[in-house]
Amino acid sequence: MAGSGQVRRPRLNRHLVLTEAVAFADANGVGALSMRRLAQQLGVAPMALYKHVTSKDDMLDGMLALLLEDVRETPSTGQWREDLRRRILATRSALIEHPWSQEVLSSRRQMTAAMLDHLDGLVGAMLQGGLPVDLTHHTMHVLGNRMWGFNPELFAATPASDPSFEVQRSALPLRHRHLAEIAAGVDHGAIGVETSRMHDDFEFNFALNLILDGIEEFRNAD
């Protein structure tokens, strides 16, 4: 007679765990999302989840990947501004539909494959639309915050001491050609902490001046 949670239990798998986790976070917020509560909702012992997800962090990364998957299906028009606008608005819609995603995104310390795929799609839209490489690079920085809703510089700066840094860099051309292409523009030798900070500062000021100049023009046109 106890009608608590799910009655059917259609055999767990990663996708089911992730979709259920997304639904739970949508309904109750990430703060309330715990492995134990999610397991209970799935009518399963807490440790059953760990067969399909290596940790809670892995689960959170998987949840974000789920959101970004939808965005990747945005069709291409061949015009970079229109393509870019559509993709960015699609990303924004996804993040707004799942308000917890912003908080989760800003707590991640590593770029996941899903995030890199997503960025690569954006860069691809610009390059295929004929935008020069250097301007494409700048544009990614200008738009960074506006897509994710947080500052990507903070985790683009993978410390050089991290051994996974070199692996990630060498793997770039294979999975993310477009990212590799704009990275080649700045990659003279190793990027130290100082250099990378200088680069970030440059990009930030570029974006800031762009915005301020635009506003000033509006003002003078009035």
Added chain:
Amino acid sequence: MAGSGQVRRPRLNRHLVLTEAVAFADANGVGALSMRRLAQQLGVAPMALYKHVTSKDDMLDGMLALLLEDVRETPSTGQWREDLRRRILATRSALIEHPWSQEVLSSRRQMTAAMLDHLDGLVGAMLQGGLPVDLTHHTMHVLGNRMWGFNPELFAATPASDPSFEVQRSALPLRHRHLAEIAAGVDHGAIGVETSRMHDDFEFNFALNLILDGIEEFRNAD
């Protein structure tokens, strides 16, 4: 002989708790910051903290307020672009010096007094520099992400059902004149959920077009 943690204990107070919490988060990240560990570092029982801080959330808000205090001291030049640039760069420096702040900011669901003070200072710099009210309003939205490092729309949208909404709104003119001034520009009757979403959408697209137009100009000038 056990040299664990602090030896002196100069009587707890709110400021001491907050500065120590900031130092702890700087050193170990917010993930590692717990009431128990902070108490241990201060050489005090966990519950001693609760005399100076009402909850962990209150402590996190206090920590952010501490960072924003420094920014408020930015001197004024009378030129809105220069004043704005300085304040934004000062904010950014503060957030970068304390990397945990972005994550904490994006987990807050309410604007605190400290955040409103900060925004009010920015709006004040623009209005006093002669920028029209409506353009000042737009500029705040364009710059939103770039200051905080996340999208302020998400928590500017206080639900109308929240009783504290009206209180906050009526208290605005007293503490935050400049914010009240730009709010008056859109505040025709109550702002429902639909209207506020439409407004956010408009601001988002305004910012996006501004950036894209700026980039396009760079491209053509090449």
Added chain:
DNA sequence: ACCTGAACACCGTTCAAGT
């Protein structure tokens, strides 16, 4: 007024065990 100790209801994750 300020701090303590024990307790409550939680966490993520391990390990050995079940089927």
Added chain:
DNA sequence: ACCTGAACACCGTTCAAGT
């Protein structure tokens, strides 16, 4: 191959008590 139960080392916060 997939799931369970008990256990470990944690959480934030309450309450009654100490000084």
